[in-house]
Amino acid sequence: MKYESVWEGPGERLPLVDNHDSLGSVTKEVLRAAEVPKPPIGWFIGLGVASTLASCFGLLIGYLIFTGVGVWGNQNPVMWGFPIVNFVFWVGIGHAGTLISAILFLFRQKWRTAINRFAEAMTIFAVICAGTFPGIHVGRVWLAYWLFPIPNQMEMWPQFRSPLLWDVFAVSTYFTVSLLFWYLGMVPDLATMRDRANTKLKAFAYGFFSLGWRGSTRHWHRYERAYLLLAALATPLVLSVHSVVSFDFAVSQLPGWHTTIFPPYFVAGAVFGGFAMVVTLAVPARQIWGLKNFITMRHLENMNKIILLTGSIVGYAYSMEFFIAWYSQAPYEGFVFINRATGQHAWAYWIMIFCNVVSPQLFWFRKCRTSIPIMMFVVMCVNVGMWFERFVIVLSLEQDFLPASWAYFTPSWVDWAMMLCSFGLFFTLFLLFIRFLPVIAIAEIKTVMPQGDPHDPLGGADHHHDHGSAEGGQE
């Protein structure tokens, strides 16, 4: 019997995994994507397009380095332009993964097990894209090591009071910790792949990366503790990273940037955009790889609820910015906001408002939360809207304090091409991931199945000796 879990009433829990009655069938179904001899043709087409774009990204970076940052549209007074817009956009997307793995783990949200693995992967790949932009934005990339406190012949140190330097530490720490979290979670599943490998190469590669994991309970005991600790460390970290990114703006003295609302508003926006990207990837992935039994409609609906919540926080932040601009009675502050909504880039502002504030309101209705086309429409809007949010913020630079230097920012073709090609890099990594690594946390998903519970009759429990059967079958 095929069914799909969608709705649960109060006091009633639907299974987190559909249509599976044994642990072994879960392993098989999750790994089918990695074990089929030939992936679907769509995968090859996707990888072809994505890797072409990724290669172009490399060429464009080469062009930039050889020619200089003049190939971008960055021009006085808009010195930040697209590179910083793209950086903040990508690093924001990279927030959902750790939120799902860490924060939802601490809140014991068991539904996260189906989506945490690829949301974490998405985080890593998004942070890779993000890190590229400030790296090349420094202009003379061969001097990028100046960002780090490395002893050098000039006896020169970085300036630690600068938010830009905090950013270097925040983003690199975030990348390292996310990578560790992702990899640690994957070790038991890599061991599963090692034990099922049918070629020498696979057995070697998965064997190498699974570190000799053999599912020992003495190891599991420490592993679970380590996972909990990492979740506890990653939770403040994920909140800090986008706060620090927002400091890049908020610590400056510019109207429109210098506001205390920025850290929480950026974090909510990052979670919002990140979840939208998770849904964007999850819907086609579950369709193409046949993962509908694990990533059920209920999972998608839960994510859509988070999108609605965080979208509303973002909407609140937009209106609060306006209110404070008026309430502060600072003329420059007031001007910036009026100018955002009615000035030369008003179209960008209203795209942002429509995509981030209006479109998620559809998710108040359950029909919309559980309809694939509507869901895809909304999350696509959010992806676009969150990019425009950063665009609007950075473009506050257009009208600075000195009207004589006001300008209209026009991106160059290199700006557009780099933005597009960074998606190529992201999707190349993601497509390789869904082919060669376990897309779903196999070991973890077994813990939320009744078959995996020693106190559940389905897990073989005998009611005579059983102590915990009352709560056993519920989760």
Add this chain to the structure above:
Amino acid sequence: MSTLPDIIRPVTEGETVTEAPTVEDVGWGLMAEFETPAQIMEAAKLAKQQGFRWWDTHTPYPVHGLDKAMGIKPTILPLLVMGGGSTGFTVGFLLQWFTNATNFDFWALVPIRGYDFLISGKPLLSIPAWIPVMFELTILLSALGCVGGLLLLCGLPQLYHPTLRSTRFARATDDRFFLVIEAKDPKFHSEKTRSFLESLNPLSIEMLGD
């Protein structure tokens, strides 16, 4: 054929072969295979009652409560994480203080010198501005300590383990549960332990070679 040494020469018909005296091979240990998490839980409880010390269970996922049933002591991992975190915190402070608020030099593989970084008239010792980097380094070294400590305590990466040679054991990462008692356990006895394992009603029992 005639050049082959005696021991691997094929035995010709009618030849008497003297057998080498046999030493009882107890191997590395005994392994019993179970089908459900409830069975391994029961088996672990009984094995603990028997007083074994060098034994383990292997499961495809962390079975809730199995570590308690086996009597595994709490891990010291949190202390290692604490160590990592406090190192990161201290290093974060010292790094920023030395590079931005001092002017002495010392030899750290290369000669390095601090710098009194005066900027916008802010105090040299500007701790509030240093908090983000101190925080990030605290988290970074805690996380490295956590993963490093886990691998250290588990003895991973491990290139070889006797259990991994068994073909049955391949399902320990899929859907089967294993109880392994090592031969070096003082209570291990090749027959008694085997009959103990048989009493647990496993799917199979296998002797693991070294």
